[in-house]
Amino acid sequence: MSALLQVADLRVGYGHSVAVDRVDLDVREGELVAVAGANGAGKSTLVNAVAGWSRGRPTVTGAVRLAGRDVVRIPAHRRTGLGLVLVPEGKGVFDGMTVDENLRLVRPAKDAPGRRYGIDDVYGVFPQLRDRATARCSTLSGGERQMVAIGRALRAAPRVLILDEPSVGLAPRLVMQVLEHIRRLVDDGLSVLLVEQNVRAALEVADRLYLLDQGRVSGSGSAAEMRDDERVARAYLGGLGA
Numbered sequence: 001m002s003a004l005l006q007v008a009d010l011r012v013g014y015g016h017s018v019a020v021d022r023v024d025l026d027v028r029e030g031e032l033v034a035v036a037g038a039n040g041a042g043k044s045t046l047v048n049a050v051a052g053w054s055r056g057r058p059t060v061t062g063a064v065r066l067a068g069r070d071v072v073r074i075p076a077h078r079r080t081g082l083g084l085v086l087v088p089e090g091k092g093v094f095d096g097m098t099v100d101e102n103l104r105l106v107r108p109a110k111d112a113p114g115r116r117y118g119i120d121d122v123y124g125v126f127p128q129l130r131d132r133a134t135a136r137c138s139t140l141s142g143g144e145r146q147m148v149a150i151g152r153a154l155r156a157a158p159r160v161l162i163l164d165e166p167s168v169g170l171a172p173r174l175v176m177q178v179l180e181h182i183r184r185l186v187d188d189g190l191s192v193l194l195v196e197q198n199v200r201a202a203l204e205v206a207d208r209l210y211l212l213d214q215g216r217v218s219g220s221g222s223a224a225e226m227r228d229d230e231r232v233a234r235a236y237l238g239g240l241g242a
Helices: 043-051 076-082 099-104 119-125 127-131 142-155 172-187 199-205 223-227 230-236
Strands: 003-014 017-028 032-036 059-066 084-087 160-164 191-195 208-213 216-222
Touching: 003 043, 003 191, 017 032, 017 043, 017 191, 017 216, 032 043, 032 172, 032 199, 043 059, 043 076, 043 084, 043 160, 043 191, 076 084, 084 142, 099 119, 099 142, 119 127, 119 142, 119 172, 127 142, 142 160, 142 172, 172 191, 172 199, 199 208, 199 223, 208 223, 208 230, 216 223, 216 230, 223 230
Parallel strands: 032 191, 032 208, 084 160, 160 191
Antiparallel strands: 003 017, 003 059, 208 216
């Protein structure tokens, strides 16, 4: 199966500092691919470059192909219109607005090629949000806020949904709840690129995993293969056989 999203020889630098160094990865249709690594490994820099978003002015070289089209020189808002949708770390919901108001803020472009998720579709994915539809987002739990952020991204009709650290700040019991919702979206046909520091949780839901270390891919394989990889087990899973 050909890749829906293909990143080839991607390099991201800030001045003389290289944050991502010649990374190759791909995401196929209906696949959940995780990128894991320690703090400072370059995970957020990588997905921000893929989505075309950055706080600074990085130098980006290489290719980011969506359905065969290189979008690396296309601005972030146009990438979103093409179906490459990022949920950044920090969730980014409007606290003073209700759940329903947050979801209705986003509408897909008329020619959006991705699957269109209506408001009822989002509530079908996250049933507990329906009961909180009129609640201001400032009153939500961390897990519910993350669900609103993902729901807003779904409203943009993604072909590939990019999630940057969706488990940050969540209680352990909520981490798997959110990731299992994401897995169900993938099982329904959505393609997802997931950045996750919680490697143990990522391996429970991902099809494949890339290990990032100091801006470079140091290993990749199926979730089962990476779970048994000595580097992953020692660094992230609390020892071999954990």
